[in-house]
Amino acid sequence: MAHARISMYMPPDIDPTKAAIAYGCRALPKLNEELRSETLLTRQKALVALCDLMHDPEYVYEAINIGCLESLKALLMDDDNLVRIKTTEVLYIMATHNIGRTGFLQHGVIIALSFLLNDFQTVCRENLHQAYKHLAQLPEGARGIVNSGLIPSLVQKLQVEEEHIQEIILDTLAPCLQEDATEALKSQAVPCFKEKLLSGNPQIRSKAARALIAISIPLEGKNQVWENEVIPILVDLLSDPEDEVQANAAGALMHATVTTEGCNAKGRSWRFQGVSESYKLLPNLSSFS
Amino acid sequence: MASAMTDRNPRAAEASGTYTYTSRPRAVPCQRRRYRDSLLQPADEPLNYGNIMYDRRVIRGNTYALPTGQVPGQPDPLELQRQQQARRRALARKRAQEQLRPRTPEPVEGRKHVDVQTELYLEEIADRIVEVDMECQTDAFLDRPPTPLFIPAKTGKDVATQILEGELFDFDLEVKPMLQVLVGKTIEQALLEVMEEEELANLRANQYAYEEIRNVELAEVQRLEEQERRHREEKERRKRQQWEIIHKHNETSQKISARAFAQRYLADLLPSVFDSLRNSGYFYDPIERDIEIGFLPWLMNQVEKTMEHSVVGRTVLDMLIREVVERRLNNYEKKEDTQPSMRSDDVYSGPDTMTDPSGYKFFQGQPSP
Numbered sequence: 001m002a003h004a005r006i007s008m009y010m011p012p013d014i015d016p017t018k019a020a021i022a023y024g025c026r027a028l029p030k031l032n033e034e035l036r037s038e039t040l041l042t043r044q045k046a047l048v049a050l051c052d053l054m055h056d057p058e059y060v061y062e063a064i065n066i067g068c069l070e071s072l073k074a075l076l077m078d079d080d081n082l083v084r085i086k087t088t089e090v091l092y093i094m095a096t097h098n099i100g101r102t103g104f105l106q107h108g109v110i111i112a113l114s115f116l117l118n119d120f121q122t123v124c125r126e127n128l129h130q131a132y133k134h135l136a137q138l139p140e141g142a143r144g145i146v147n148s149g150l151i152p153s154l155v156q157k158l159q160v161e162e163e164h165i166q167e168i169i170l171d172t173l174a175p176c177l178q179e180d181a182t183e184a185l186k187s188q189a190v191p192c193f194k195e196k197l198l199s200g201n202p203q204i205r206s207k208a209a210r211a212l213i214a215i216s217i218p219l220e221g222k223n224q225v226w227e228n229e230v231i232p233i234l235v236d237l238l239s240d241p242e243d244e245v246q247a248n249a250a251g252a253l254m255h256a257t258v259t260t261e262g263c264n265a266k267g268r269s270w271r272f273q274g275v276s277e278s279y280k281l282l283p284n285l286s287s288f289s
Numbered sequence: 290m291a292s293a294m295t296d297r298n299p300r301a302a303e304a305s306g307t308y309t310y311t312s313r314p315r316a317v318p319c320q321r322r323r324y325r326d327s328l329l330q331p332a333d334e335p336l337n338y339g340n341i342m343y344d345r346r347v348i349r350g351n352t353y354a355l356p357t358g359q360v361p362g363q364p365d366p367l368e369l370q371r372q373q374q375a376r377r378r379a380l381a382r383k384r385a386q387e388q389l390r391p392r393t394p395e396p397v398e399g400r401k402h403v404d405v406q407t408e409l410y411l412e413e414i415a416d417r418i419v420e421v422d423m424e425c426q427t428d429a430f431l432d433r434p435p436t437p438l439f440i441p442a443k444t445g446k447d448v449a450t451q452i453l454e455g456e457l458f459d460f461d462l463e464v465k466p467m468l469q470v471l472v473g474k475t476i477e478q479a480l481l482e483v484m485e486e487e488e489l490a491n492l493r494a495n496q497y498a499y500e501e502i503r504n505v506e507l508a509e510v511q512r513l514e515e516q517e518r519r520h521r522e523e524k525e526r527r528k529r530q531q532w533e534i535i536h537k538h539n540e541t542s543q544k545i546s547a548r549a550f551a552q553r554y555l556a557d558l559l560p561s562v563f564d565s566l567r568n569s570g571y572f573y574d575p576i577e578r579d580i581e582i583g584f585l586p587w588l589m590n591q592v593e594k595t596m597e598h599s600v601v602g603r604t605v606l607d608m609l610i611r612e613v614v615e616r617r618l619n620n621y622e623k624k625e626d627t628q629p630s631m632r633s634d635d636v637y638s639g640p641d642t643m644t645d646p647s648g649y650k651f652f653q654g655q656p657s658p
Contacts, residue, residue, distance in 0.1 A: 137496075213504055217511070251504050258511040 018052070019045035027053065028062050035071040040080055047075070047086035054093040054100075063094070064103035073112040081121050088116065088127035095134040101141050110135070110148050117153060122162065129168040136172045142179040151176060152187035159192060163201055170196070170207035177214035181221050189215060190224045197233050202242040209237065209248030216255040225256045324433030 019042070022030045031053070034046035050068075053059045063069075075087045091109065094100030104110060116128050132150075135141035145151070151173070158169050177184055193215070196208035212230065215221045225231065234256070237249035316338050341347055396402045406412055566572060 217507060247501075251501070251508075254508045255504070255511070258508050258515060 015048075017045060017048055019049040021049050021053065025062075028059060028068065029066055032063075032066055032068050032071055035068070035075060040083070043075065043078075044080070044082055044086065047083060047090060050090050051086060051093060054090055057097045057099060060094050060097045060103075061099045064099060064107075069103060069107045069109060073107070073109060076112055076116060081124070084116065084119065085121055085124045085127065088113070088124050088131065092127045092131040092134070095131040098138070101135050101138050104131075104135055105140055105144050110144055110150070114148065114150055114153070117157060122165075125161070126165055126168065129165055129172065133168050133172040136175040139175075139179065142175045145172070145176050146180045146183060149183070151183040151189075155184060155187050155189045155192055158196070163204065166196070167201075167203050167207055170204065170211050174207070174211045174214050177211060178217070181215050181218050184215060185218075185220050185224055190221070190228050190230065194228055194230045194233060197230070197237060202240070202245055205237065205240065206242060206244035206248050209234070209245060209252050212252040213248060213255055216252060222256050222258075225252075231256060324431075 019031065019034060021027045031046050031050055034042050035050070037043055037046075050063075054063070072087050072091060075083055078084055078087070091104075091113065095104060110132075113128055113131060116124060119125055119128075132145060132154075136145055154169055154173060154176075158166055158173075161169065173184070173189075177189075190212075193208045193212050196204050197212075199205060199208070212225070212234070216225045231253065234249045234253050237245055238253070240246050240249065342349070393402065406414075
């Protein structure tokens with residue numbers, strides 16, 4: 001047999017930025033200890049290694065059992081940018097698994113993450129919002145986000161953040177608003193969404209329309225939608241070139257007009273126009289229903 | 290050589306019928322080429338017979354001297370002579386030295402020197418020289434072998450590598466299974482990831498579809514709720530209206546009947562009022578009234594007074610009688626106690642005392658003291 005060591009150099013896929021992962025069941029406890037170490041480099045390398053491991057749901061389960069979430073919560077407050085970015089990335093990857101989501105809810109990670117809403121690093125904020133978005137897919141997660149009072153700050157952030165983060169925030173808000181829309185209505189979400197309906201990005205338009213669907217389910221939402229004169233914009237969006245935007249706008253209109261006030265003369269004209277526009281849409285709808 | 294051949298032949302022929310060669314004697318040609326130029330060339334050339342005296346193969350002169358002869362490649366006879374002279378000189382030197390060398394003294398009279406072995410192990414000394422039979426036979430005339438390839442002399446450094454057991458392998462052969470595994474695993478992993486992503490996309494599409502259905506149903510539910518609410522309110526309103534109507538109706542009929550009854554009831558109000566007033570004596574005859582109020586009470590009072598007087602008188606009388614009777618009784622008792630003598634008639638109980646026939650209860654009821 002040839003020698004095992006063929007060349008003087010190490011194999012090319014050993015990454016110097018990753019900590020060495022121990023074998024078998026020692027992998028995660030060792031990484032957990034390294035996360036608490038004093039040395040910055042150790043922490044960073046451990047975080048990079050953890051990012052790789054968290055794609056496997058069994059490791060996520062084990063990590064939550066041994067209390068990695070506590071160390072990660074502590075690392076969220078770290079001074080170093082890379083540490084924070086990688087921590088949010090690990091949390092985001094964990095949130096894509098159901099076990100991770102339930103773990104978040106049990107260990108109160110939502111509040112810990114909310115301290116980073118005003119972070120300077122864009123990547124950090126983006127990971128944070130991605131984590132929230134995946135958490136909101138779960139009904140308990142959406143309730144958790146609503147109960148921790150994050151909706152007003154999220155609506156606020158919607159106005160100041162960048163576009164791709166705005167999309168993520170809108171995706172987060174839609175399921176949360178389906179759970180409970182009162183907080184959002186109190187924090188002037190409807191004018192905010194109305195603004196987003198006029199944005200140039202079709203993704204943002206469609207997601208804003210979806211959020212409007214959710215917010216106009218309760219009666220208060222419908223009233224606010226009428227008051228803020230969102231209906232004309234929605235009717236315009238029915239003739240938007242994007243399919244998603246049309247569909248969501250039609251949904252929002254449907255919810256907003258299911259109210260007794262729709263029979264009032266105040267809204268009647270818009271309702272009729274909306275109905276006529278949706279009749280125009282019928283051939284399109286039947287093509288992809 | 291032919292004789293040698295024939296000598297050998299009987300020996301060889303004994304073993305097996307092998308090759309034999311015979312030829313009649315003939316003159317040896319000279320200047321014959323040692324090798325044939327080509328294998329195919331026949332040997333029948335005009336053979337030049339030469340003088341045997343000038344043939345190099347023939348040894349001239351005395352054979353007992355055995356001159357070494359001039360083999361090509363050897364040094365020329367000058368050198369040879371020099372060497373011979375050197376040899377002779379060496380021999381002479383050696384003989385001279387031998388004479389100078391001290392020898393062992395001659396043996397004593399009657400004795401003889403004998404060589405004795407003094408080594409540890411005795412050795413048999415024999416005069417016999419070890420003889421070994423050696424034979425040599427040159428090959429039959431060979432064809433001229435082909436010219437060997439000209440390989441120039443080696444220049445440069447020699448470098449050697451020791452190849453251990455198992456180090457030599459064919460890379461292409463050995464690498465195939467490894468490559469298969471690597472590529473296969475990578476592709477498998479990639480396929481898995483793609484399938485995962487597809488599955489996720491499918492799930493998400495299902496989620497969206499479900500959300501749409503949920504929204505539609507929610508809107509439908511709300512619409513139905515609204516409808517229900519409206520219907521219910523309408524019903525409530527109508528019911529209330531009906532209730533009010535009926536209520537009013539009842540009230541009105543009650544009012545009417547009450548009114549009718551009241552009218553009838555109050556129809557003979559006046560006569561009954563007057564009747565009752567009259568009955569309760571509000572219309573009175575003044576004289577009658579006066580008599581009733583003034584005269585008759587007075588009269589009754591007087592009558593009462595008179596009767597009281599008589600009653601009082603009777604009562605007093607009763608008391609008097611009682612007292613007398615008691616006294617009498619006491620006196621009699623006393624008398625009986627002391628002497629049951631004759632009793633005197635009580636003055637007080639005369640025949641003209643009359644007992645009241647009315648039988649006053651108080652008289653009877655009075656207990657005797």
